[in-house]
Structure formats: C-alpha cells, structure tokens
Amino acid sequence: MEFLSYLISGISLGSVYAIIALGYTMVYGIAKMLNFAHGDVIMVGGYISFCGMMYLGLNGWVALLLAMAVCTVLGIIVEGLAYRPLRQATSLAVLITAIGVSYLLQNTALLVWGATPKVYQSLIPLTDASGAPNALRLMGGRLSISYMSLLTMAACIIIMVGLTLFTSRSKMGKAMRACSEDKDAARLMGINVNTTISVTFAIGSALAAVAGVLLCSFNPTLMPTTGSMPGIRAFTAAVFGGIGSIPGAFLGGLLIGVIEAMAKAYISTQLANSVVFAVLIVVLLVRPAGLLGKYVPEKV
Amino acid sequence: MAELLNVNDINVYYGAIHAIKGVSFHVDEGEIVTLIGANGAGKSTTLHTVSGLLHSKTGSISFEGKNIAGVPAHKLVEHGLAHVPEGRRIFLQMTVEENLEMGAFTQPNANTPASLERVYEQFPRLKERQRQIAGTLSGGEQQMLAMGRALMSKPKLLMLDEPSMGLAPILVEQIFDIIRQLHQAGTTILLVEQNAQMALSVADRAYVLETGKITLSGTGDELIHSDEVRKAYLGG
Structure with missing residues (x-):
C-alpha cells in the first residue's frame, strides 16, 4: 500500500515535470535551442497567480488564467527580444543568452517580490477545515489520493492529448512540425517561420504557468528560485524521453517523477537527485536519442 | 506571350564569395526555361534568390510586373511562385x-x-x-x-532544382515526362539541371551559367546543337 501511494505521488509530481518538459521539447524541436529560462517562467507564473489571488482577490482558477496570459506574453517577448536576433548565431551564443534571460527573470522577481518566500495558497486546499487530508480514499481508506494530485494528473493528460491533436490535426500544428524538420523548406511552403516559433514559445510559456500553479499548490513556498530545480528536472525528463518528442516529454516526465519519489522513499532523500541523474546517464548510454527519440534516415 | 518573371542584373554573395555576377534572364508565360551549367555555377543560388531565401545586392526581380526583390520567401508563395528545392x-x-x-x-x-x-x-x-x-x-x-x-x-511559376538528381535513368525519364505533361497543362516552368541533355530536350529556351555568369542563351534546340554546349555539357 505504501508503494502505491509513493507511486501516485511520483506520478503526480511527474505530471508537473511532464507539463514543463513539453515546453522544453516543443521549443527545442522547432527553434533547436535549449530555453534554460523556461524554468523561470514557471516561477513568474507562480508569482502572477499569487498576486492575482492576494492583491486582486481573484479566485484561484481565474488567477491561473491570468498567469497563463501573462506568461504567454512574456514568452513571446523573450523570444522576440532575446532569441530572434540570434537566429543565425551559433548555438552556444543562444544557450548563453538563455542562461542570461534565466538570471534576468530571477533577479527581476527578487527585485519585485523580494527574497522572503511567499506562502502560496493551493488551488485545491490540501487539507479540509478540520485538518484532515482533502483526498479521495480508496480501499477502505488505506490509500488516499489528494484531489490536487488527481487534478494534476488530469491536467497533464488533457494537455498531452490537446497538444497531440494540435500538432497532428491543425494547420498551425503541422506547420510547426514542418518548421522543426526543415525551416527553409517550410518557408518555401509559405510558412512564416518566425510566427511559428513565437506561437511555440507562447504555448510553452502558457504551459509553464500551469506548471507553476500546480507546483506551488503542492509545495507552497514561492521564491525567485522556485522554478530552477523543477526546470532542470523537467529538462532532464525531456532528454530522457527524447528531446523534440511530445510523447517522449510525457513519458520522461512521469518516469523522472516516479524515480524521484521512489528514490526518496526507498533509498535516501538526499540521494534522490543523484539517482534521477544516474538513471538519465544510463538511458543516454543505451539510447542516445532518449526513450522515444527517433532517427529517420534521409534518402538522397 | 506575356513576361512572367524578369531577373535583371542580380549579384549574390556568400560572405566574401561573389556567387552570382550580374545574371539576367526572363521567363514568359507558358514556357519551360532551363538554366544549365556545371556544379557550382550558381544555378541553385539563382533559384534561391528568385524565391527569396537569398537576396541580391543589386538589380531587380519582377514577377508579373511586380518587384519581388527583398520580399521574404514565405510571402512569395501567395504570389504564385513555387520552388522545388534541390535534394x-x-x-x-x-x-x-x-x-x-x-x-x-x-x-x-x-x-x-x-x-x-x-x-x-x-x-x-x-x-x-x-x-x-x-x-x-x-x-x-x-x-x-x-x-x-x-x-x-x-503556382503560376514552378521552379525545379535538379529534379533528376540521384535518380535511376528510368526514373529520370519519368520525371521529365511529368515535366512535359505539366507544361502541356499550361504550367510555366523554370528548370535547373546538370543533366543538360534532358533539360534541353524539354526546354523552349535555355541559359548556360558558368561561374556565376550567363555565357550562352538560345532556344533548347539551338543549344543542344551548339558546339560549345556539346563539348562542355553533353560529352562531345
């Protein structure tokens, strides 16, 4: 029974990683860049929803929408100002810029919201008025799943299905896949590559805002560095699953979450990160493209 | 026939390399025009410049009388330009x-x-x-x-870059049959080829490109029988 509850907490944590990893993987797939500032967009999403609830008195769900809107705009601005001018630059220059943007966002947050952690109010309270866990009890109460966990898993599945449909059915989604394969060929089809990249950043950043709200709902301390560690783990998840692959980000996210939860439960809390990254190293040695990353040979 | 594409005195550079040196040519509605030449003569660069992936420092490119030099590639498709790239x-x-x-x-x-x-x-x-x-x-x-x-x-103009590249002879025949059919159906075609024999046999007019310059032009028939072309591109 313990194992099952660890598994569930791993899956719900992994669902958050998967949502973040989707943003990494989509941006990488299309712009061929690692947006290391992605984790900090999560933090901005957290603060915006926090402010929406605290200062504007918004309902948690409305605050979530506000955070998504702000992060979408933020993603488009960051892409346009910081990354677009570097489209022809070496990938190292883009990588360093992304790290720069990450510090810029963290320090701006420090300036605006200060270093004192904010106590975030969960989207669905984790405990009810009497202090008992607000959870679904199964198997005669021996297994309990918090409603927040259920919401997180549902959000992850909805996002995953939505993105899969978007990229496989819609014109814009197909154009994104075309751009990720061959930008010049996409241009010759009449696809505006810059617009497509902006849309990708917009989607990734909106998802980061969702992840921020979910993350802070579980772990209610909100600081300017809140996004960096989940960001790095989600990046790991994206690489684990095969960077550039949407189902890969989903699978990678869930696995990293479960591995982390299991390592904390059965090995050691301090060693959890080491275990996660050790598994990543082993997977990459065996499958360098990641679990679902694929290699399609080109015919000439 | 009305003039569909007019390329006038374009110069294209890759950094310090002067790849296209004052190239001018035109394509009339309903024609197949071919640019032939050896590897590296600038054929693909010329097509890339017409379709907006590269830009010329000088001259003009007009399509249906409108100047399209400097228009980004993705906007040209709506104007009726389609480019089948090399490879x-x-x-x-x-x-x-x-x-x-x-x-x-x-x-x-x-x-x-x-x-x-x-x-x-x-x-x-x-x-x-x-x-x-x-x-x-x-x-x-x-x-x-x-x-x-x-x-x-x-498209009003279909630009084909080396459609025969890497194909078995029977497939090359098939691709050129398709080009003929498209032409008969009224499509205007600008064809870039290293396979000069095939290209000249379908073309109404042809230009020979050598190290970034047009050195010869004429009807397909004229060029197929020209001594210079035969020596350089048709194996004697």
Whole structure:
C-alpha cells in the first residue's frame, strides 16, 4: 500500500515535470535551442497567480488564467527580444543568452517580490477545515489520493492529448512540425517561420504557468528560485524521453517523477537527485536519442 | 506571350564569395526555361534568390510586373511562385498527405481536398502512399512528392532544382515526362539541371551559367546543337 501511494505521488509530481518538459521539447524541436529560462517562467507564473489571488482577490482558477496570459506574453517577448536576433548565431551564443534571460527573470522577481518566500495558497486546499487530508480514499481508506494530485494528473493528460491533436490535426500544428524538420523548406511552403516559433514559445510559456500553479499548490513556498530545480528536472525528463518528442516529454516526465519519489522513499532523500541523474546517464548510454527519440534516415 | 518573371542584373554573395555576377534572364508565360551549367555555377543560388531565401545586392526581380526583390520567401508563395528545392527537401517525418497539405499552406482550407485530388491524379503513386511517412518513400517517389507539394499552391511559376538528381535513368525519364505533361497543362516552368541533355530536350529556351555568369542563351534546340554546349555539357 505504501508503494502505491509513493507511486501516485511520483506520478503526480511527474505530471508537473511532464507539463514543463513539453515546453522544453516543443521549443527545442522547432527553434533547436535549449530555453534554460523556461524554468523561470514557471516561477513568474507562480508569482502572477499569487498576486492575482492576494492583491486582486481573484479566485484561484481565474488567477491561473491570468498567469497563463501573462506568461504567454512574456514568452513571446523573450523570444522576440532575446532569441530572434540570434537566429543565425551559433548555438552556444543562444544557450548563453538563455542562461542570461534565466538570471534576468530571477533577479527581476527578487527585485519585485523580494527574497522572503511567499506562502502560496493551493488551488485545491490540501487539507479540509478540520485538518484532515482533502483526498479521495480508496480501499477502505488505506490509500488516499489528494484531489490536487488527481487534478494534476488530469491536467497533464488533457494537455498531452490537446497538444497531440494540435500538432497532428491543425494547420498551425503541422506547420510547426514542418518548421522543426526543415525551416527553409517550410518557408518555401509559405510558412512564416518566425510566427511559428513565437506561437511555440507562447504555448510553452502558457504551459509553464500551469506548471507553476500546480507546483506551488503542492509545495507552497514561492521564491525567485522556485522554478530552477523543477526546470532542470523537467529538462532532464525531456532528454530522457527524447528531446523534440511530445510523447517522449510525457513519458520522461512521469518516469523522472516516479524515480524521484521512489528514490526518496526507498533509498535516501538526499540521494534522490543523484539517482534521477544516474538513471538519465544510463538511458543516454543505451539510447542516445532518449526513450522515444527517433532517427529517420534521409534518402538522397 | 506575356513576361512572367524578369531577373535583371542580380549579384549574390556568400560572405566574401561573389556567387552570382550580374545574371539576367526572363521567363514568359507558358514556357519551360532551363538554366544549365556545371556544379557550382550558381544555378541553385539563382533559384534561391528568385524565391527569396537569398537576396541580391543589386538589380531587380519582377514577377508579373511586380518587384519581388527583398520580399521574404514565405510571402512569395501567395504570389504564385513555387520552388522545388534541390535534394527535394520533403518533410521526412510527416506523411505523404501532410506534406501535400503543407504545400497548400497559403491556400484556404476549403480548397485543399480539390488540390489533393488534382495532385493525386497527376501522381497516382502518391495516392497509394497517402498515409505513409515520407521518409520511407523511394527517391523517385520523394521527387514526385516534392513536385506534387509545390503544385498544391497552384503556382503560376514552378521552379525545379535538379529534379533528376540521384535518380535511376528510368526514373529520370519519368520525371521529365511529368515535366512535359505539366507544361502541356499550361504550367510555366523554370528548370535547373546538370543533366543538360534532358533539360534541353524539354526546354523552349535555355541559359548556360558558368561561374556565376550567363555565357550562352538560345532556344533548347539551338543549344543542344551548339558546339560549345556539346563539348562542355553533353560529352562531345
């Protein structure tokens, strides 16, 4: 029974990683860049929803929408100002810029919201008025799943299905896949590559805002560095699953979450990160493209 | 016949390398015009400049009388220009049909089914492979897909870059048959080829490009019988 509850907490944590990893993987797939500032967009999403609830008195769900809107705009601005001018630059220059943007966002947050952690109010309270866990009890109460966990898993599945449909059915989604394969060929089809990249950043950043709200709902301390560690783990998840692959980000996210939860439960809390990254190293040695990353040979 | 494309005195550079040196040519409506020349003569660069992937420092490029020099590539498709790039450049991880849909990106969605029908009629092989991932097609099928994809935008001018490259002789014949058919159906074609024999045999007019300059021009017939062309490009 313990194992099952660890598994569930791993899956719900992994669902958050998967949502973040989707943003990494989509941006990488299309712009061929690692947006290391992605984790900090999560933090901005957290603060915006926090402010929406605290200062504007918004309902948690409305605050979530506000955070998504702000992060979408933020993603488009960051892409346009910081990354677009570097489209022809070496990938190292883009990588360093992304790290720069990450510090810029963290320090701006420090300036605006200060270093004192904010106590975030969960989207669905984790405990009810009497202090008992607000959870679904199964198997005669021996297994309990918090409603927040259920919401997180549902959000992850909805996002995953939505993105899969978007990229496989819609014109814009197909154009994104075309751009990720061959930008010049996409241009010759009449696809505006810059617009497509902006849309990708917009989607990734909106998802980061969702992840921020979910993350802070579980772990209610909100600081300017809140996004960096989940960001790095989600990046790991994206690489684990095969960077550039949407189902890969989903699978990678869930696995990293479960591995982390299991390592904390059965090995050691301090060693959890080491275990996660050790598994990543082993997977990459065996499958360098990641679990679902694929290699399609080109015919000439 | 009205003039469709007019390229006047373009100069294109790759950094310090002067790749195209004052090239001028024109294509009239309904014609097949070919640019022939050796590897590195600047044929592909010329096409890239017309389709807006590269830009010329001088001169002008006009399409249906409108100046299109400096217009970004993605906006030219709407004007009726389609470019089948060298090496086909199909989207290997997408299905055949998705590739064709990308060709119709600038067209209203409602027109796509009719365009698909038209292209499938022209290339029945593509219809058989409709749901297949494009990367699994043979070289000849990939060339057909690249051409079909370009035709989805209903271009007024179809630019083909080395359609015969890497194909077995029988497939080269097939591709040129298709080019003839498209021409008969009224499509204007600008064809770039290293296979001068084949290109000249279908072309109304031809230009010979050498190290970034046009050195000869004439009708396909004239050039196929010209001593210089025979020596340099047709093996004696």
